[in-house]
Amino acid sequence: EDQVTQSPEALRLQEGESSSLNCSYTVSGLRGLFWYRQDPGKGPEFLFTLYSAGEEKEKERLKATLTKKESFLHITAPKPEDSATYLCAVQARNTDKLIFGTGTRLQVFP
Amino acid sequence: DTEVTQTPKHLVMGMTNKKSLKCEQHMGHRAMYWYKQKAKKPPELMFVYSYEKLSINESVPSRFSPECPNSSLLNLHLHALQPEDSALYLCASSEGTAWNYGYTFGSGTRLTVV
Numbered sequence A: 001e002d003q004v005t006q007s008p009e010a011l012r013l014q015e016g017e018s019s020s021l022n023c024s025y026t027v028s029g030l031r032g033l034f035w036y037r038q039d040p041g042k043g044p045e046f047l048f049t050l051y052s053a054g055e056e057k058e059k060e061r062l063k064a065t066l067t068k069k070e071s072f073l074h075i076t077a078p079k080p081e082d083s084a085t086y087l088c089a090v091q092a093r094n095t096d097k098l099i100f101g102t103g104t105r106l107q108v109f110p
Numbered sequence B: 001d002t003e004v005t006q007t008p009k010h011l012v013m014g015m016t017n018k019k020s021l022k023c024e025q026h027m028g029h030r031a032m033y034w035y036k037q038k039a040k041k042p043p044e045l046m047f048v049y050s051y052e053k054l055s056i057n058e059s060v061p062s063r064f065s066p067e068c069p070n071s072s073l074l075n076l077h078l079h080a081l082q083p084e085d086s087a088l089y090l091c092a093s094s095e096g097t098a099w100n101y102g103y104t105f106g107s108g109t110r111l112t113v114v
Helices: none
Strands: A003-007 A010-014 A019-026 A030-038 A045-050 A056-059 A062-066 A070-075 A084-092 A104-109 B004-007 B010-013 B018-025 B031-037 B044-050 B053-057 B064-070 B073-079 B087-094 B109-113
Touching: A003 A084, A010 A019, A019 A030, A019 A084, A030 A062, A030 A070, A045 A056, A045 A062, A070 A084, B004 B087, B010 B018, B018 B031, B018 B087, B031 B073, B044 B064, B044 B073, B053 B064
Parallel strands: A010 A104, B010 B109
Antiparallel strands: A003 A019, A019 A070, A030 A045, A030 A084, A056 A062, A062 A070, A084 A104, B004 B018, B018 B073, B031 B044, B031 B087, B044 B053, B064 B073, B087 B109
């Protein structure tokens, strides 16, 4: 069964304190792994798609990496406006479904 | 236009009411989706439309009825809902289900069933 597990569930960081979020997955043939940011009461906002092991993508203070079993979202020198829930999702081959993890709630304090 | 627009943003309905949620996109995306999200939970897929045809129904109760009148519009008709159906209903679109591009989500409709 295709599964996505994210850790930690919640993370509190001081502004400027870098850290990483983890997304472990099992899927029968990966089509793509997606990272989204979600603010309370809003829809998820697309951040990255990763397609194959070894791939990396960056956007401002965020960097996503992918291995055959997991993905990391690295946050460098975070700011309070980075506070949100970060969702990881995978799509298997031959399916139209995105399977989401339960997310990591990130809080960044000044 | 790079947005998915959902209306209304908030909806309160009684268990005997009939209401509809609307979703619109003008990005030329050929796949559209309905997701349901409960508080502090990930989005759960309900329906997928590909080229205006229903391709996935995740065993959703018949009190939820999707409709795709054209490639830009997606509706979700609601009838005889239960209080446990209260949730954030998210619409999303993508260039096509055969492609692994990121989905674009709308801001959602916050539904409360009383």
